[in-house]
Amino acid sequence: MAVLLDAMKKENQPTLMDRVKRFWTLEFLSGSAMDIWLTGAFTKICVYVNSEQELKDVYQKAKDAGLLCSIIEDNGQTEFHGVPTFTAVAIGPHLPEQLDPITGKLPLL
C-alpha cells in the first residue's frame, strides 16, 4: 500500500466550507504491471533479510533500478520500545524479470 500511496499524484482544491478537498490519483496504462496487479490476483511474495542494513540495501537497489518501492519505518510504539525502526520494504507491482535481480535470491518468509 505504501508503494501505491507514494505513486499517487496529490492535488488539493479549496471548497466553499473552508476545508480542502484532496484528490490522490493513481495513473497507469492498460497492460502495465500496475494494471495486471490491480485487476488480477494481487500476487505477493514475501521474503526476508537478516538485518536492518540488508533491508536498506534492498531498498536502495530497487530505487537505483528505477522500481516503485517504499521503505516502512515503524514508529516503535508497540514493539520496538519507542525506537523508530525500519521493518519492511515493498517493491512493485512489477514483472518478475524486473524483481528477480533485486529479491530473487532472498529466502521465502
Add this chain to the structure above:
Amino acid sequence: MAVLLDAMKKENQPTLMDRVKRFWTLEFLSGSAMDIWLTGAFTKICVYVNSEQELKDVYQKAKDAGLLCSIIEDNGQTEFHGVPTFTAVAIGPHLPEQLDPITGKLPLL
C-alpha cells in the same frame, strides 16, 4: 489497502497508442478520518475472530453501519489447498467512536 482501492473512483481514457490510461482517484476532505490517517501515523489495530462466520458477521456489521470496509478472500493457492477462503476484514480509516461498536470487544491479535 483493499479499503482504499474500493473507495477509489475509477476512470478510463483512451490514448493514441491503442491503450487505455486508467485514473483511480481517492477523494477526501481535509480533517476527515481518511485525511488524518493518510497524513498521520497510519495507526492500525489488529484483532481476531475464531471463525469464518464471525469474520463475515463483522464485515456485515461494518457495512450496515456505513463504514468503509473490505473483506479479503484468499485464492487458496498457498495455504488453503486451493479452496478460496475469507481471511481478513479491513475497516476504516474511521474515528475510534465509529469503530468501537463493531470491533471494540474483539481480542487483540
